[in-house]
Amino acid sequence: MQFVDEARFVVRAGRGGDGSVSFNREKYKPRGGPDGGRGGDGGSVVLRSTEDLVTLEPHAHRNLVKAERGAHGSGNKRAGERGEDAVMEVPVGTLVFNGEGLLADLSGPDESFVVARGGEGGRGNASFATSTRQAPAFREKGLPGEEREIRLELRVLSDVGLVGLPNAGKSSLLAALSAARPKVGDYPFTTLVPRLGVVDEKRYREPFVVADIPGLISGASEGRGLGNRFLRHVARARLLALVLDGSEDPEGADATLRAELYAARLSEKPIVVILNKVDLLDEELRQYLRETFPEATQVSAVTGEGVEELRDLLEERARELGEKDQPAAEASSREHRVFRPAWKGLRVESENGGYAVFGEDVERLVMKTDWESQEGAERGWRVLERMGVVTALRKAGAEPGDEVKIGDVEFDFR
Numbered sequence: 001m002q003f004v005d006e007a008r009f010v011v012r013a014g015r016g017g018d019g020s021v022s023f024n025r026e027k028y029k030p031r032g033g034p035d036g037g038r039g040g041d042g043g044s045v046v047l048r049s050t051e052d053l054v055t056l057e058p059h060a061h062r063n064l065v066k067a068e069r070g071a072h073g074s075g076n077k078r079a080g081e082r083g084e085d086a087v088m089e090v091p092v093g094t095l096v097f098n099g100e101g102l103l104a105d106l107s108g109p110d111e112s113f114v115v116a117r118g119g120e121g122g123r124g125n126a127s128f129a130t131s132t133r134q135a136p137a138f139r140e141k142g143l144p145g146e147e148r149e150i151r152l153e154l155r156v157l158s159d160v161g162l163v164g165l166p167n168a169g170k171s172s173l174l175a176a177l178s179a180a181r182p183k184v185g186d187y188p189f190t191t192l193v194p195r196l197g198v199v200d201e202k203r204y205r206e207p208f209v210v211a212d213i214p215g216l217i218s219g220a221s222e223g224r225g226l227g228n229r230f231l232r233h234v235a236r237a238r239l240l241a242l243v244l245d246g247s248e249d250p251e252g253a254d255a256t257l258r259a260e261l262y263a264a265r266l267s268e269k270p271i272v273v274i275l276n277k278v279d280l281l282d283e284e285l286r287q288y289l290r291e292t293f294p295e296a297t298q299v300s301a302v303t304g305e306g307v308e309e310l311r312d313l314l315e316e317r318a319r320e321l322g323e324k325d326q327p328a329a330e331a332s333s334r335e336h337r338v339f340r341p342a343w344k345g346l347r348v349e350s351e352n353g354g355y356a357v358f359g360e361d362v363e364r365l366v367m368k369t370d371w372e373s374q375e376g377a378e379r380g381w382r383v384l385e386r387m388g389v390v391t392a393l394r395k396a397g398a399e400p401g402d403e404v405k406i407g408d409v410e411f412d413f414r
């Protein structure tokens with residue numbers, strides 16, 4: 001399967017079904033009561049996170065995802081059936097954006113997010129019967145479903161991110177630390193996509209996840225090489241591990257990597273330094289590196305030397321950091337879950353010699369109203385009046401005959 005970490009498409013929820021106008025026609029009952037049922041709500045487009053997926057590949061070639069529309073209501077007060085939701089599975093770690101910013105962060109398994117809400121079904125004429133209006137001949141129309149363009153971005157979620165120049169031995173280390181078997185090559189740029197490995201030892205309280213990303217080169221943060229595309233995958237790791245090839249200018253590599261992390265605004269992250277390939281070094285060189293990198297762990301992914309100590313060190317640091325930032329992480333994900341800016345209120349603006357009215361409730365009412373029907377239109381105006389639209393228009397200077405636009409509908413002000 002191809003590793004795809006970005007996808008962009010339009011989601012369109014289903015339209016709500018229209019309410020029905022119907023009258024009960026029973027024998028011997030000359031004037032049956034209104035019995036038009038409600039339209040079903042439109043289906044929503046829903047994203048659900050799953051651990052069964054590791055890439056956004058299933059969504060790479062989508063243009064439009066639609067949910068089903070609601071069925072119209074019918075006589076005998078029968079409600080229309082609800083439109084079916086379109087549920088899309090995405091990997092854990094998927095971020096959802098629209099043009100305005102982050103909508104949701106599906107950072108755990110089995111989280112759902114409604115990206116486009118289905119339109120509400122309209123009420124049938126049965127709902128509008130009152131003691132003074134016993135035979136209403138109008139209904140509401142269903143509302144359109146939400147539609148928006150979204151961008152999904154996958155950020156591989158790991159506890160420890162391995163960062164290093166190409167050929168430093170990151171993939172070899174991942175293989176030595178965990179059960180993962182990433183491709184290892186004796187040429188640079190062997191790793192083309194991020195790989196995860198789970199490090200699970202009986203003595204650890206919890207397993208932890210290590211991410212191996214393609215090697216970085218100087219200028220990666222400006223787009224050189226492959227690494228920069230993948231740096232974001234370690235952006236949320238708790239701990240970064242700089243993997244240096246101990247046999248090939250580790251000081252230069254260290255400086256390059258830190259400059260790239262700085263440019264990618266990742267230099268504040270907790271870091272451990274790993275000197276790999278020490279099997280190639282004599283004692284003198286090892287001693288030199290101990291002095292130059294006093295904090296670093298010396299290992300060999302090939303002979304296994306130092307790997308166990310490294311595993312324990314990473315486990316300890318990742319666990320400590322996890323305990324520290326748990327509450328903050330939860331708070332921020334909660335914040336992101338239901339970001340739904342909806343403009344309430346009411347606003348009137350002059351527009352081309354006429355007036356335009358804005359406001360969620362008002363626009364919904366206008367879409368639902370059956371303006372073709374005289375009775376429906378009358379009720380529409382009554383409710384608009386009750387909502388304060390008529391007063392607001394008068395205040396803004398509207399006079400009878402002026403053109404008024406609400407949503408897509410145009411009227412003459414009366």
Ligand SMILES: Nc1nc2c(ncn2[C@@H]2O[C@H](COP(=O)(O)OP(=O)(O)OP(=O)(O)O)[C@@H](O)[C@H]2O)c(=O)[nH]1
Pocket residue numbers: 164165166167168169170171172173183184185186187188189190191192213214215216276277278279280299300301302303
């Ligand atoms: N002698 C020795 N060779 C090693 C060691 N670790 C890795 N290598 C070799 O170094 C080469 C590169 O290893 P990889 O693990 O593919 O390196 P990488 O950092 O993942 O490279 P990219 O994916 O290209 O960024 C391979 O030939 C490995 O066998 C080590 O500890 N000692």
Ligand SMILES: [Mg+2]
Pocket residue numbers: 170171172183184190191212213214215
């Ligand atoms: Mg590799």
